[in-house]
Amino acid sequence: MQLAIHSLLQHGPVTQAELEAFLARHSFPLVEGRHVTFVYRGAVDAVRLRHFIFGLPTAQPFTQVPGTDVWYYVLELPPKSRVEYKFELQHGGRAHWIRDPLNPFIARDPYGANSVCQGQDYVRPxxxxxxxxxxxxxxxxxxxxxxxxxxxxxxxxxxxxxxxxxxxxxxxxxxxxxxxxxxxxxxxxxxxxxxxxxxxxxxxxxxxxxxxxxxxxxxxxxxxxxxxxxxxxxxxxxxxxxxxxxxxxxxxxxxxxxxxxxxxxxxxxxxxxxxxxxxxxxxxxxxxxxxxxxxxxxxxxxxxxxxxxxxxxxxxxxxxxxxxxxxxxxxxxxxxxxxxxxxxxxxxxxxxxxxxxxxxxxxxxxxxxxxxxxxxxx
Amino acid sequence: MSGAKFHAIMLGPQRFTPTVGEVVARFHCRGPVAVVTAGWQEREPEDEELREAIGLPAVNLRLHARAEAVFAAHPELFQSHRERQDRLRQLQHLYRRRLRYAMDAVRELQGLVERPPLGMSVSRLQDEVRAALAAVCDLDRRHQAQVAEVLKAHRDARAIADTPELARHQNEVKQLIEQSDVVAIAGGHVASLLNRLRLFEVARALPGRHLLAWSAGAMVLGEEIVLFHDCPPQGQGDAEILGAGLGVLPNVLALPHASRRLLLDDRERVDRFARRFAPKKCIALDPGGEVAFVSSGAGPWELAEVRAPVLQEGGICN
Structure with a gap:
């Protein structure tokens, strides 16, 4: 199965219309089987996924869709996973963490709140x-x-x-x-x-x-x-x-x-x-x-x-x-x-x-x- | 409702959409209605909403409170009751252990029918499913017989002359029922309710009255009591026999809250359930459901009408 993000990118440069249609068609993070596509849109220098999964590098760099302000990262996630995360944005030599603006699911804790990625087959009880x-x-x-x-x-x-x-x-x-x-x-x-x-x-x-x-x-x-x-x-x-x-x-x-x-x-x-x-x-x-x-x-x-x-x-x-x-x-x-x-x-x-x-x-x-x-x- | 002298109606749960008043009205009687809320245990007296829903004068038989009074007056009876309950719990535990494996066999074979191994015919596998199910039914019967034996031994050991407080309450309950047109039995804890109904010999006083029962109340009036839940937080969710019911209303197995407790869309589970408890009609008694029986008064109750889905071989029948 080809991931939606790969389908979008497979024919070279993406037009503005194609990008808008892609963003409108899906909710994010986009869960497709064992793969999760995280997307961030904004004028920044770099984006990283800051998750709380022990065993993986704590910061995963996003890739920029060429010629656009859209960034993405694909994570392989086993079924029934539930992961809390934030995005690290780098801009002008400074970095700060934010919740995923495209994801409505958040979990609160004494330190604030995180975005929540509900992997394939995870069901909120x-x-x-x-x-x-x-x-x-x-x-x-x-x-x-x-x-x-x-x-x-x-x-x-x-x-x-x-x-x-x-x-x-x-x-x-x-x-x-x-x-x-x-x-x-x-x-x-x-x-x-x-x-x-x-x-x-x-x-x-x-x-x-x-x-x-x-x-x-x-x-x-x-x-x-x-x-x-x-x-x-x-x-x-x-x-x-x-x-x-x-x-x-x-x-x-x-x-x-x-x-x-x-x-x-x-x-x-x-x-x-x-x-x-x-x-x-x-x-x-x-x-x-x-x-x-x-x-x-x-x-x-x-x-x-x-x-x-x-x-x-x-x-x-x-x-x-x-x-x-x-x-x-x-x-x-x-x-x-x-x-x-x-x-x-x-x-x-x-x-x-x-x-x-x-x-x-x-x-x-x-x-x-x-x-x-x-x-x-x- | 014409043509029969007395009516017994099993109803679906009454908490959110009570139909009990509407059904009582069909009996065209003035009351009083003898109410049993012993299944609610310590909440037994909190019957205001029920009385309001019934809409006729009602008298609560207070079987839970009476049992407490009897046990307090006769500590030896209480002790023997506890010992009996401990013995029944042990039996249930042992039965459950065997049942799990017997039901696993049925499930496994049913799965093979869906995907037959190479060289194995479907009809051969279906025979094996039938045999496995028969083994489960044997286990059910054995358990029920053992439970009956424990109950009989406990009953036989009790000398009524030694328990005057019990005799007094039994007599009062009998009189209250005889003064009533209708007996209404609410749900709650099915074993507790059954024990109280038995202790005060309520079934003997029921002929010649209209009956209304819902949830656990409907379950105890049947010939056998089946505990059920397809998705419990622990275990496989195999329905199990608790023992005989009062045997007042024949040929049906009342399954209250069926939509919540059973996977009615799972044809294989429904099929297994219906075949295991056949020839009884397994009736999904959700709110609004009704099962009607009629009786001449002296004779037995006969099933007259089912206005609720029935679990059948191959799936649910609405």
Whole structure:
């Protein structure tokens, strides 16, 4: 199959009319099987694709269509890929990054927003969109006054739709809860998965960290805050099932490290773990090269790999194959399995980002906290 | 509706487009309507919208609350109930493990029919599909028999004289039904609903009343209960037998929310489903759907009319 851009260029110089017709006929980035054509139009000196795919050069140079202000780059992308990216424009000796002006799909994160390329056969899950039939849960704020950090901490609590104090619920504690709400559409995801009966109605405690890079990598104060302050407070306020199998801990990136280290320090507390793109950097010998923020991470992960114990019962682990952490996560799986825990490991052709973590929610949460899908017919 | 003394109607789900009031009106009765919302479990009393939709005086039988009261009064009954449920869960788990492989065989052979290997005739492969499906049906029957055995053993072990609170509630429920023209059974948790209906022996009191049931309520009135979902987040989505229903309404398998739960455009899946549960009519009960039965009162219910798509060999029949 000849790509549209190659068809356009095959007969030599392109006329203005042909170019306009090409741009009007297609939406961009143009996905044709395993190939994606990115296009930028503008008076610049050079354009580069800045993507977040580990394993490829981080900047891919565009080619200018001769005699025009149109630039293009063709990337080969395996099916079901989802890639976040920006364009780097160079003009007058200066460079700056922008989102793809021709692409309406963007993903937000704490640093701003990226354009999103949805590769062949990638389907944005329908359960991430607002469903008018789904009853909505509610959010309320809780302040933990006493914490090992010597300062109060805010926790947002999600109560499922049709919450009843007379009923008992599972508890899920989510690291970086505010970011999950903002960037992973987590409230809608919970509403939908519970409405669809695929996930059990649950109370979700969404934590807001202080210095996450300090507190998350195996800081005993953090584990104590979760297990000795937050969980007892939640148990006092809400009707929670007092069983490890009814308590889950979730986190992404450093949040996954915090989840694992907390469960490791308090092995009877959380029977369910959801570890998304864990920053499980380790060394077999010598020093790591990931920078000072990872010193405490590596120390913890090395210790965990040496003496993993049995921190939980069921663990869902996921990682994107385009992440730099894929090797570390793959390496963690046999270590987790060797503890006797029930481990499910999932990979997706995606990167280290909030929508990738969002997309794993159905599979992970429905495995850890299955809903009454087979039994309820309302 | 003329020519028969009593009517039983299975309805599609009622949440967004309730038709229950319109159907009750066809019965030309004044009520009261005995309502069962036990499938809603702890939300059982929250029946205001339903009462409004029914449009006649209604009395909620409160079977969920009654069961809680009975269990509180008779802890030994509660304990035996839990043990029975644990045993049933075990059976379901074992059955599911075997079913997965049996259904894999059917799927694989059906796939070969579509693309026959060299030298293998389609008719030969179709025979093999039939045999594989028969093995699934054997498994279904075996499971249902085992479930029935557990239920019977539990029933036999219970001395009614030892459970006066249960007897009192059974009697109250019977009286409330006898004072009603219509019994309306809502959906919800199918096993919980079935257990409560059984505990209070509701089926015995139903003759001589009009019946209305939707979603799980329609499922429990049938002869057997089939749990189904073609696209669950975990597993293959093979329909499974939960056990016998109350056996009030014969020859049909009610499939509520069929459009949402089943891949009705997938002819192979529909075909497999229909053949597995034949000769029962597998009825896709979406909102607006109806299945009507008639009875003289003393006699059994007979299927009169189906106003909903039916799953058949080769695909869906509208």
């Amino acid at each position: 329908p359960w991430v969109e607002h469903d008018p039939e789904a009853r909505e849960g509610t959010l309320e704020e809780l302040i933990l006054q006493q914490t090992p950090f010597g300062e109060p901490r805010r926790v947002t609590v999600y109560l499922p739709a049709r919450y009843r104090p007379s009923r008992r619920y599972n508890l899920l504690v989510v690291h970086d809860g505010g970011d999950f709400l903002r960037y992973a559409n987590f409230r809608t995801v919970l509403d939908n998965l519970i409405h669809r009966l695929e996930v059990a109605p649950m109370i979700v405690a969404l934590t807001h960290p202080g210095e996450r890079l300090v507190e998350y990598p195996d800081d005993p104060r953090h584990a104590a805050m979760i297990c000795e302050h937050l969980v007892p407070e939640l148990q006092a306020r809400y009707p929670l099932m007092p069983l490890p199998s009814a308590r889950g801990l979730m986190g992404a990136s450093f949040g996954a490290v915090a989840s694992l280290s907390t469960a490791w320090r308090y092995p009877e507390m959380f029977g369910r773990l959801m570890l998304l793109s864990g920053s499980f950097a380790f060394t077999d010998i010598g020093e790591h090269t990931r920078g000072p923020n990872f010193d405490a991470v590596v120390k913890f992960v090395n210790a965990f790999r040496e003496r993993p114990g049995r921190p939980s019962e069921k663990v869902f682990v996921s990682c994107g194959t385009y992440e730099s952490l894929i090797y570390e996560n793959r390496s963690m799986v046999p270590r987790l399995q060797a503890t006797g825990m029930d481990v499910r490991y999932v990979e997706a052709r995606d990167g280290h980002n909030w929508e990738a973590w969002r997309d794993r929610m159905r599979e992970g949460l429905s495995w850890l906290f299955p809903g009454p899908l087979w039994m309820v017919y309302e």
